[in-house]
Amino acid sequence: MAPDARTRVAGPAVRTRRMRILAQDPSVTVGGRVLTAEVPVPADRLEPGPTGHRFQVVDYDAATGTLHPPADRVHSFSRVDDRMLLADFAFHSQQVYAVAARTLAAFEFSVGRRIPWHFASSQLFLVPHAFAEANAYYAAEDRALYFGYLPESDGTVYTCLSHDVVAHETTHAILDGLRPRYIEPGLPDQGAFHEALADTVALLSVFSMDDVVCRLLGPADGQGRIEAAAVAPKALRDGVLLGLAEQLGRAISGERGGALRRSAALDPTTAWRTDPAFEEVHRRGEVVVAAVMSALLAIWERRLRPLVHGGGLDRNRAAEEGAKAAGSSRPSRRTGSPGRPRASRTSPRSLAGSPI
Ligand SMILES: [Zn+2]
Numbered sequence: 001m002a003p004d005a006r007t008r009v010a011g012p013a014v015r016t017r018r019m020r021i022l023a024q025d026p027s028v029t030v031g032g033r034v035l036t037a038e039v040p041v042p043a044d045r046l047e048p049g050p051t052g053h054r055f056q057v058v059d060y061d062a063a064t065g066t067l068h069p070p071a072d073r074v075h076s077f078s079r080v081d082d083r084m085l086l087a088d089f090a091f092h093s094q095q096v097y098a099v100a101a102r103t104l105a106a107f108e109f110s111v112g113r114r115i116p117w118h119f120a121s122s123q124l125f126l127v128p129h130a131f132a133e134a135n136a137y138y139a140a141e142d143r144a145l146y147f148g149y150l151p152e153s154d155g156t157v158y159t160c161l162s163h164d165v166v167a168h169e170t171t172h173a174i175l176d177g178l179r180p181r182y183i184e185p186g187l188p189d190q191g192a193f194h195e196a197l198a199d200t201v202a203l204l205s206v207f208s209m210d211d212v213v214c215r216l217l218g219p220a221d222g223q224g225r226i227e228a229a230a231v232a233p234k235a236l237r238d239g240v241l242l243g244l245a246e247q248l249g250r251a252i253s254g255e256r257g258g259a260l261r262r263s264a265a266l267d268p269t270t271a272w273r274t275d276p277a278f279e280e281v282h283r284r285g286e287v288v289v290a291a292v293m294s295a296l297l298a299i300w301e302r303r304l305r306p307l308v309h310g311g312g313l314d315r316n317r318a319a320e321e322g323a324k325a326a327g328s329s330r331p332s333r334r335t336g337s338p339g340r341p342r343a344s345r346t347s348p349r350s351l352a353g354s355p356i
Contacts, residue, residue, distance in 0.1 A: 020075075024240060025164070055123060055125075059127070077094075124145065129147070136166075145169045164260075168245075169356065172198050192287075195282045214319040238262075242265075245261070266290040303321040
């Protein structure tokens, strides 16, 4: 099929193009395969990068001083094995473009209007291999999202391949366009709100991919049913769906299967009012994320209850109800290149330091 031929019309005005992405980190596998999905992305006239009118992927690695060639077109990547897919920088570029464009489209659909960036340009730079570090961040002064990578003994961890990380960083840029002063120095609540919204969007956006939710609920029997235990509150709370950035979490903590954050599993507490540990914005933001995820789980569980018969339920219906619950929880070209990532990332107009 021709590269750009998979364009379709969804609704009266929104034209979309299907693009293959990694729906979860590469460390999350089902049946021994990484979890990919073909998702609708707003159709745009794309140039190499990919470059559209809101995003430009610039693959410059400041650690090695290398400018990798731009991805020349949109590929289906449908017949590529996992090892080659994960090593293909053209796929990395497509991944950051597609997830960022989907995230922006979700916000614009919710507010019903175009959302400008904080800066005077229509394009945000996406840099998929920016530096050799297990982190990623938004830098408004560079008009860019930077994604790091970390060489490990069992393979390099690329933060650009994490759906959660890309959605999270894109949300920082979107929120900075909507509320420009929230990144400036101030009370920890400002930064915590940024982190909470970014984590919430990253977690909820997975629910828009029904097939991915299905696969993460576990294998179904011949009738398409799963055991009720697979959707018990504890199983969902501790599962992949509500964990953020599993591979990055493992790379940092050394703990296999450990997500970077699992706010849904936090017990309600008022410690954030007095404990200095909650001055750290990610930690503080988790208080909000925990509340939203607990609400999501409560809504989902209530919807699932009538579907359980004989200790099991239909997997597709379970995923569908998860998507509805997540919907209820969701907040209703310039040319050139970005600057080098700063050696010291303490600028007031960037959210850096602790992981994502
Ligand atoms: Zn963040």
